[in-house]
Amino acid sequence: MYEQIKKEIEDHPTIIIHRHVRPDPDALGSQIGLKMILEASYPDKKVLVTGENDESFEFLGHMDEIRDEDYEGALVIVNDTANQERIDDERYSHGESLIKIDHHPVVDEYGDVQWVETDSSSTSEMIFVLTREIEGWIIPEEAARLLYAGIVGDTGRFLFPSTTERTFEAASELIRHDFDRPALYDHLYKTPIHLARLKGYILQNVTVSDKGHAAIPLTKETLDEFGVHPLETSKLVGILGDMEGILSWVFFVEEDSEIRVRLRSKGPVVNKLAERHRGGGHPMAAGARAEDWEETKKIDAELYSICEAYQKENG
Known part of the structure; x- marks a missing residue:
């Protein structure tokens, strides 16, 4: 696979790297990090990254301006994206060849070359492994920072079960490069005042069922009250993970045309539930979409049943 x-x-001569919509540190870290690795290893090649810029992650880098003609004869690489529907920038199919690099369970098989490792902590970890396996590839300092950010983001600072010995090996190698780790952590985890206030609202209003499931609806009115954009809620979805008695939880975030569903778990598998509602993801972290609040009630009931079954199976 590495040789392919x-x-x-x-x-x-031209490589264009895509990733999923609504990027997280792993999507951006693996995307921009790979760009910098390829630029350093192949100075004569044109390497571009595409997708919408996200202001909250501007400390990780910016996208390039790409013309349609740039895709002529180009290699397209799509990072960290299980299904084609979630690829940012629909021109991904306009290149000459397509490579998929991902660590999510397979939802959609696409690409001339598909490298999928579901036991990898992150796509950023996979990119690090690629640089180690291919002789002559160079990791610049900034690429090391980006890959490290992606690994930290997708492992929850090395707390999630996806963290393996190889993950720590990758992190150990990457921090040998000269970048400011405290500054990176500050960017990744600082909480603006308006988000901190919404966090308080969530903690005050969450209820936990007897089966260990919890649900938080965040309506447009609530988000407007706290001055929070729907995209910003992704930074809060993990806050219930430390609460005693919670096995799995869901955030319902109302947007203009649909309700974004963010699922997290400490045991019950939730990605199959997400797949039934136009989504997908990892067994313990997944996302979906609901058309209206009636559909959120169905999702809530399904999550309750999943937690109930998990409790019975695990005592």
Whole structure:
């Protein structure tokens, strides 16, 4: 697989790297980090990254301006995206060849080359492994910072079960590079005042069922009251993970045309539930979409049943 990827890269003068919509640190870290690695390793190639810029992650870098003609004869690499519907920038299919690099369970098989490792903590970890396996590839300081950010983000600072010995090996190698880790952590985890106030609202209003499930509806009115954009709620979805008695929880975040569903778990598998509602993800962290509040009631009931079954199975 490594040799296939290397050959595709070396055979194309232009490489355009995509990732999923609503990017997180792993999507951006693996995307921009790979760009910098390829630029350092192949100075004669044009390497571009595409997708919408997200102001909350501007400390990780910015996207390039890409013309339609840039895709002519280009290699396209899509990072951290299980299904084509979630790829940011629909031009991903306009290149000559397509590589998928991902660590999510397979939802949609696409690409001429598909490298999927569901036991990897993150796509950023996979990119690090790629640089270690392909002779001559160089990791610049900034690329090391980005890959480290992606690993930290997708492992919850190395707390999630997806963290393995290889994850720590990758992190150990990356921090040998000269970048400011305290500053990076500050950017990743600082909480603006308006988000802190919404966090308080969530903690005050959460209720936990007898089966260990919890649900938080965040309506437009609530978000407007606290001055929070729906995208910003992704930074709060993990706050219930430390609460005693909670096995799994869901945030319902109202947007203009749909309700965003964010599922998290400490045991019950939730990605199959997400797949039934136009979504997907990892067994313990997934996302979906609901058309209206009636559908959120169905999702809530399904999550309750999943937690109930988990309790029975695990005593």
